[in-house]
Amino acid sequence: MNKPINVRFNPAGISIGALEGDNLLDIARNAGVGIAASCGGDGVCGTCKVLIERGAVDGPKGFVLCEEDLAQGIRLACQTWVLTDLVVTVLPGAQAPASIGHLRALVTREEIMAATDWRFAPPVFKLYIELPVPNLQDNSSDLTRLERALESNGIANPLMGISFLKKLPVAVRENNWKITLTVLKERRGLRLTDVESGDTRNSNFGLAFDIGTTGVRGELLDLVEGKVLAQGVEYNGQRVYGDDVISRVNYSGKTGGLDQLQRAVVATLNQLISGMIGHAGVKRRSITHVMIGANTTMTQLLLGLESKYLRLEPYVPVASILPVLSAGNIGLDLDCDVPVSTIPAVASYVGGDIVSGLVGTGIFQRPETVLYIDIGTNGEIVVGNREWMVSASCSAGPAFEGGGIRHGMLATAGAIESFNIDANGAPVVTTIGGDRPRGICGAGLISAVARLFLNGVINQKGKFNIENAKYVRAGEDGAEYLLISALSSAIGKDIVLTEIDIENLMRAKGAMYAGYQTLLDSVDLTFDGLDRVIVAGTFGTHLDIEDAITIGLLPDINRSKFVFIGNGSLLGARLSSFSTELIEAGRSVASLVTNIELSENSSFMENYTASMFLPHTDVRLFPSINRQSGEPVDGDAQ
């Protein structure tokens, strides 16, 4: 029996009992101490940094911390096991804002991953074989020799391409006929996608991507250990051709447009790949699989498929369930035979990104009725359970990812991710990683608008009460709020929030809310009839559910029903990379979901118009939002 010990977390000042050998991140979670761990505790993202003030710990050095950190006593909580009584300080970048939504997210994401029932068995595996060395009595071909050996492993008639055949004669002879095959499980059987000399079974890595209209997020996965090794995020290189899917589709119709869009997003993926493999020290050749979660338009543009029919009635995509393609088909900077799988789509505007989220959260396995909301440039909504699912989508625009916002940025280091007003009426911001502010991300924007609204700085129409607000001033685009001055920012100029920014956010949240309303109406359900609301979105690890309700982005219902899971598309792409069962599940889910076209639904536009207030024109829908409406809150400030 392990010895009982005591752990004290600063600066929160919370103490809790634990046992020798317990994991420090788990202890923090049990204590209700918010420590950000965006990779879910895999030791790769480096966000959960703590300083060991007193006491002894154990754990691997890992590759995230530098020698200097280690010498100072800095550790990753997720990679630290406690040996004695301990006093630790959670470092600023690791301090998760103590909102209900966020805390729940960190815990519940784990719960949900555990609740989704899947077996670890990636779609690509490695097989080590020692072939009989040929001689004049048995000089059958390299491939015949291989196929015979495979048959004795129960593998008959494997598929292969020219690139495999080119490698085979060299690989078999490099290490005395000892080889490792990379094998892809296809629906029709097995495909040999690579051959290496010697035993490389321990080196099997996958890539999972969420290709969003605005941002592209990637993960480098260890397909042997089932771990996330590195993460990356970049703006989608297609952004220069238009902000939303409609403008991209329009651009794809121009001469050469489809090619340009394909090249742009492939370049973004290649940039992410280089970054992640460089960070984790993984060889490019060791990447054996790519899994893509993306909306239908992003998927079609990635593959260079004609996309104009996506936005012409009756909105028909090229394919819902695509065959497994290869890196060479689309120009990814990987071995050309590396299989590229795409999560199936439901319809033109309900894509693989949402199916990925449905798979990743296990909704398709459980009886409760769930509203699944994916907040992004292309907002997607599903209601249902393991028996039935109905989906819809709405174009929210890029505001949630910082697009169309004066100082908007993706949720990366330096982005303002939460906002408040202190006792003196002055703005207080926290940034991702604790860096000097470089801009504001979607979560920060929601937080800022919510708090400014609650404090009466913004009115119901999203306009500033200029006479009341000390930090409001006239700017280029009309009135603006000074979030942080040039002196404190990392960009050498003031970071502001403009009325146009607010208007863009209101349009985005209005489209989302109108979407839920219309979809639920269509299946005769109300918000109260839901067992759970799962909120996904590319907000990094942060979305304050309370703030989101305040601005009317989420419905004003029992908070315990909410779960924020972060990037649902990436979650599903990651899990599908780990489990062939979940790839199959994606196909079932895509077939199970019935899509409703909101653009064809007259009540959607009415609901949308009614949503263009803070939180809503119908205040009865948001009974818990108590606002100091119109009252000055910073009138007496310094």
Added chain:
Amino acid sequence: MNKPINVRFNPAGISIGALEGDNLLDIARNAGVGIAASCGGDGVCGTCKVLIERGAVDGPKGFVLCEEDLAQGIRLACQTWVLTDLVVTVLPGAQAPASIGHLRALVTREEIMAATDWRFAPPVFKLYIELPVPNLQDNSSDLTRLERALESNGIANPLMGISFLKKLPVAVRENNWKITLTVLKERRGLRLTDVESGDTRNSNFGLAFDIGTTGVRGELLDLVEGKVLAQGVEYNGQRVYGDDVISRVNYSGKTGGLDQLQRAVVATLNQLISGMIGHAGVKRRSITHVMIGANTTMTQLLLGLESKYLRLEPYVPVASILPVLSAGNIGLDLDCDVPVSTIPAVASYVGGDIVSGLVGTGIFQRPETVLYIDIGTNGEIVVGNREWMVSASCSAGPAFEGGGIRHGMLATAGAIESFNIDANGAPVVTTIGGDRPRGICGAGLISAVARLFLNGVINQKGKFNIENAKYVRAGEDGAEYLLISALSSAIGKDIVLTEIDIENLMRAKGAMYAGYQTLLDSVDLTFDGLDRVIVAGTFGTHLDIEDAITIGLLPDINRSKFVFIGNGSLLGARLSSFSTELIEAGRSVASLVTNIELSENSSFMENYTASMFLPHTDVRLFPSINRQSGEPVDGDAQ
């Protein structure tokens, strides 16, 4: 009952009875009148030209004859049906030399094709489908729509690639959701290789190739009608990198060598493709399949596969049975998804060309024991029947295809294909197409050496008896025989046969003969124990079996056992393009054949040395060759 009629053939002066409506080529064959028809009577090669002197005929105009020919009364015998009593003259180019070997070849090739038991069912077929037009109630994806329609046709889970997906959305909308699919039968199931709008079922064409070390021959096939539409021959563009497979393999080991060799042969294929589709007026897009018969080295170099191990003990090829690849994999100038099939190989030096011949001649279906000989730069030999087969190969060098011969050329128009000495001792040559001589092809070379040997102009060692021969003179390379003077040739200079040419031919025939001997020895058979000897080779339509025996290239046995089938590799590639059963048969045959490495067999070298005489050092092996040895034959000439 059709009316009996009489047909007289000039210049032979042979008359024969027939019935109204009979085919003129069939009548000629029944009459024993040799008419060359290299395409086998498909109306495409244009060799069987006759002049209708008197009487009435019927038949299509076809695309081979020009208006001028038709006006003069010239017709293709194979496309002519007789209506009345007739007098015809067989035109010079169509007159097949009246040797037993050649006559048998023309007849027996047909017999053999009929004797091979196969059903017409090409590996690629077209399928016309009308899809339900989508609407808002049913806006499932293009591919889902297609897959549902296919399922009602009994086709589940078809395979497809990115190129098919790129065409699909455009094709379905071009002609109101009426499309024609191109479908490849793969071992695992069906693959969709193309989609066109509308009904294109009548337009389905294949290409069959024999890729020889020296020459490449192609056929354009109508996969609906089962016909040959065009033929073509070109030197293999790899020739500049070496004459035989060994020098090619050596070159492939140099930096960039493998790429250069691949590009060279692909360029040759592309040249042939352009020529054949241009000739037949077939659209490039309508080509749906490519079938390759080639020796193992040629196949590997075509695909860009590492080939150095082919000539290193223990002589292991990359693969015997290759998967179906695609035009895009190797750079053929066709739609990139067009499947490229290769006839399976047995071993490094017994390739798909010989398996193709075994399939095309139906040996694998019959009980008789057959010696199958493929005479070419890489000579290949098989003995066996439907129960067992043993193979061997020997490097004969390019002499049989005119390589390494002063005035050697491929068997194309203007090539001297037969030789004799007239009553005055003067040389008489006939050329392919009746054109002015441009050079000498393999068949002509065999004919010339045989006749000069029989007439005492050449001695047993292959040297000229200079004192006896009027047409022998001193040349750059020693003694040479004047085949045709500059005045009569098409190249403006004398066409000669040199002692080096003769030496090259003797080495080539010696290697072949030693090959048969060694192979038969190894299975305890003699020439007399054979039921049949099938001779294949790229000699155009011409190989005089008697001449070939005279020089010791073929064994001196009962002439009725010989069958000359022309290009066996191309024959099998053509038939395999017509019949999926024969593709399967190729796999069985390749597995059935046991290969013996002659280079490892000590008696092969002894046999080879003993074969370096005309016809052989052991004259008892050639009892029927009566030579006017050493006697002057043209001493009394003009």
